[in-house]
Amino acid sequence: MGSDAPLIEVHELSRSFGGIRALDSVSFAVQSGERRAVIGPNGAGKTTLFNVLTGEIAPSGGSVRVAGDDITRLRPWQRARRGIARMYQRNELFAPLAARENVALAVSARAGPYRFVGTPSPAESAFADELLTRVGLAGREGVPARALSHGERRQLELAVALAQNPRVLLLDEPTAGMSPAETARITELIAGLDRTLTIVIVEHDMDVVFRLADRVSVLHEGRVIADGTAADVRGDTRVNEVYLGKVVVR
């Protein structure tokens, strides 16, 4: 693979639910190490796009390539093995398990599940604790996921995704439901991640988007209506019409 070939290449991706075209011939490419935001009003197809990228929903047409390989037909777990990790919009955690165990499950995915004897390795737990400290959950390692506050669960979501040691990180509204202080903290946390990690982020908070993204794609009614640098998109009249206008007014 040439260094200039895109890491993620989405080609004419479509998906309908009943009569609704959630994705309508969506195409875009993300370079390795790039940070791309996908924005758009509610119902624009952002979460559906993520579901198709991770394989949880099959597209009705089009293809997804990662590092040149067609992964359109791969199952979600196979894509995860190829380095795609996801932070869910609604927390998808292991409620009764401790925060540390939540992260350790992600770490041990690489070692394989068929280890019938012995205990989970101390190295895994140590790595999990380190990640939890990084996302700001130091001291909360032993607390069950269900006993964490909403903001803490979002942080745990991020730690779980990072624990997969991914090439591509898909963040679905990382700051959803967070207080301004929490939002600021998690934004800086994401901004400080390794620059070789490719990030696609869906977000409604424009401050967060412009702080994090190198480039922005705008989805509207299942179509990409604009694609460019943050400044380009800010200046696009159509984008302002369908989406940014509302935000600016706020």
Place this chain on the structure above:
Amino acid sequence: MRRVLLWASATIGAATLVTFPYWTAEWESSRFATTVLRDILVFAIFALSLDLLVGRAGMPSLGHAAFFGAGAYAAGVATQRLGTDQLPLTLGAAAFVAAALALLIGTLVVRSEGIFFLMLTLAFAQIVFAIAFQWTSVTGGSNGLAGIARPFLGGIDLNPPERMYVLVSATFLAVVLLLRAVAGSPYGRVLVGIRENERRMRALGYDTARIRLSAFVLAGSIAGIAGALSAYSLRFVSAQDVGIGTSIRAFVMVLVGGAGTLAGPVIGAAVVLYVERILSSAVPVAETVLGLLFVAFVLLARQGIVGIGGAAWARMRR
């Protein structure tokens, strides 16, 4: 120090259990007690294997008797047809046949979940029941297989009741140790992860369908071993062993005792066999008692006896 004490008491407890018929030999009811305890342990193994699915991996199978029965028939057929009475061979055959059947059925059912998984396992077990009932030349049909000889372990004849008991109790302890290790292992934690959030497990890179299948096969082969022990103990196998009734009994044991724990299924097996073997001679409505227990625990104590005990213990310490 505390660890050493714990291990010491566990070892003493295990030795006491295995030698039960010897130190009770003077009792008037030693024979009867040994038989009941033996059958409790056989069913405890069976219930423990079901709990690996129900309590650990969140796979509510209502067809687990298929593997118990397959193991029982395999052990019976192996002793009667293959002309061997060596325990490793007949017990191995039972575990193998049950595992193979679990692989076959599991491949077809592991992608379904919840109630659909339950109904599919029930349906496949009914198919196995129908085969057991009609394949007379091998299974004896409605007559079952009677007069199954108890096996030898090398030169040791396991026919005497106390030796048969030792075989069952030793196997029981081995299964408990195995499942305890599995529960604490990375694999056990993966099963809990699948139970709690299969979608996330997939997103983490776990091939959850295959892992569920592996649990199904493991549980099936342990159930097969329980079935073989039942066949040796009773010297008899019938289609009942494959039937829905046997599946339900195991489910009652798991639920009443407490799913997702090691002690639960064992306590559950003791309760169910107490009702069936001892209480039933006093009140002839054992099934009704079991049904009432089932209803009561579903409605009031989904965590089972172990859950109730744990909550009471926590209250006491506070």
Place this chain on the structure above:
Amino acid sequence: MSSELLFQQALNGLSFGALLFILAAGLSLVFGMMDVVNLAHGAFYMLGAYVALSVVQLTGSFWVAMLAAPLALGLLGLILEPLLLRRLRGRHLDQVLLTIGVSLIVVDQIGVVWGREVRSLAAPAGLDGSVALFGGDYPAYRLFVIGLGIALAAVVTLVYRRTALGMHIRAGVEDAQMLGALASWPRRCSAFSRAWTSTRSSIPWSSSWSAASARSAGRWWAASSSVRPTPSARCCSRSSLSR
């Protein structure tokens, strides 16, 4: 195979199919409308046959039994639904386990009350004979069962298509499906709860109906052969009456 025999076999299939339809109608009604998975349905069916047996012995009338058995089992449904099932709303697995427990109790108690041997019940006057059909004799009672099945199908279709209640059911089912496709759990929950509220007023009706189905299905066996646990009746019971 001669054509008469073929025809008779077809009728046998049809009458057994009608019986299964009557039985399944109740089961799917309870599942579709109340979202309850009832594994005690077979036990209720069996109980219906025994209640009918007793009523016939008492009154000598099949037709009184035909009325009394659904009423008796409807009453049982009225008691059991609020007592046991209402608090398990939406929890299918627990419903399955609970109703398995109920079926164990019901089947065992039938054995206590009616005994564990095979009992038989004759078809009523007028239906106990045979009808000449295509050169052979066919039991009139089985034709009656076919007729009953068709009549029930017609009533169900009519209720479903033409009444306000049927409209509510359809709305509930379609909503749940559509919202389910959007994979939005809270919305799906609310669809279920709406379906639940809209059908709650009809619960006594639906439980008695399901019981009635089990009962009339039980009758078929009662009259055509004997009262005994059939595979379907025992779908969840362990003890066998004929044992």
